[in-house]
Amino acid sequence: MARRKNMKRRRVILGNTFRLIRENGMDNVSLQMIAEKSDISKSLLQSYYPHKSKLISDIVRNLFNTLDKQVNNYEQIEHYSSYAHMKAFIYTIVVLGMHDEGLDRIISQAFTNNETLDNWGSMPLDWVHDEHLFDDINATKAELESGIAFVTIGVGRLYYDRKKYHLTAEDLSNYATSSLMYSFCHCSPDEIDQALKDGHEIIETADMESVHQAIYTMFDGEKEIIS
The missing domain is CATH 1.10.10.60 (Homeodomain-like)
Known part of the structure; x- marks a missing residue:
């Protein structure tokens, strides 16, 4: 009790x-x-x-968890590669921040504050392990973890400066996914192109209104929370 x-x-x-x-x-x-x-x-x-x-760390953790559940509900996502899944996840985070000033404050804080960035940076690694997203890739554990850390920091910096460089949500998700695939996971250009194309198909099926509503209400009622 x-x-x-x-x-x-x-x-x-x-x-x-x-x-x-x-x-x-x-x-x-x-x-x-x-x-x-x-x-x-x-x-x-x-x-x-x-x-x-x-x-802030607990809010970011719950935001991340809610986004994970929502992205996993995207149409046909289970039929695409882990890299396409990753692109869809990053796109979702970024596009929400770009279109919701309140969420942008929280996402920007997560990407720029050293304390929250440490926690935010560990969350993608936990997500990858829990979802078994990259179990079959051609990279060592150290390469994968280094790559995810690199992508997390890089996306955060570009997200913060997105207006300066006129970047869209898909630009950011493409840069992050292709960087991980090429620099850390030894993927070929054809594999990268296919993953980015598949990721685009996933995000075209997304109901962003539903995702936004899930985040807006993630602490309501009896919903499971992380704390």
Whole structure:
């Protein structure tokens, strides 16, 4: 019973933090604001989340988990390669940030803050292992992990500067996927071209309104959360 109450309160805190950051930006949200929004004292809030960085990390982890479930529901995705799957996942993250100012604040924070970037960087590796996405590729574990770390940091930098370089969501997802395939996984140009083409076909089937709604409501009700 105590554990259920604990998780319910965490859900409320995370949901309120998520909404406050979407509305105001990370730098303009304090622990006191979150506590007041959650109708608890600041000291009680800090017994769950001593620092804002932990709150942001948990929000990013839940965002990542929700996106994973949504992308896995894209039509026919199971019939395409892991690289095409990766392109669709990156595209989804980027296009949501480009079209939702509130989500952009959170995604930008995840990509640019050192504390959250460390956690964000480990999430793709966990995702790859959990989904067994690259079990059959021609790369060592070290090459794959290095490649994913490289892609995570590179995409974050380009996402942050996307307007400067006039980059679209598909540009970013193509750069990330082809970099991993060519530089770390020893894929041929034909294999890369096919993966990018297949990834494009996947994202054309995506219902982005449904994805957006799933993220907007990820802390609602009895939905499973990570904390």
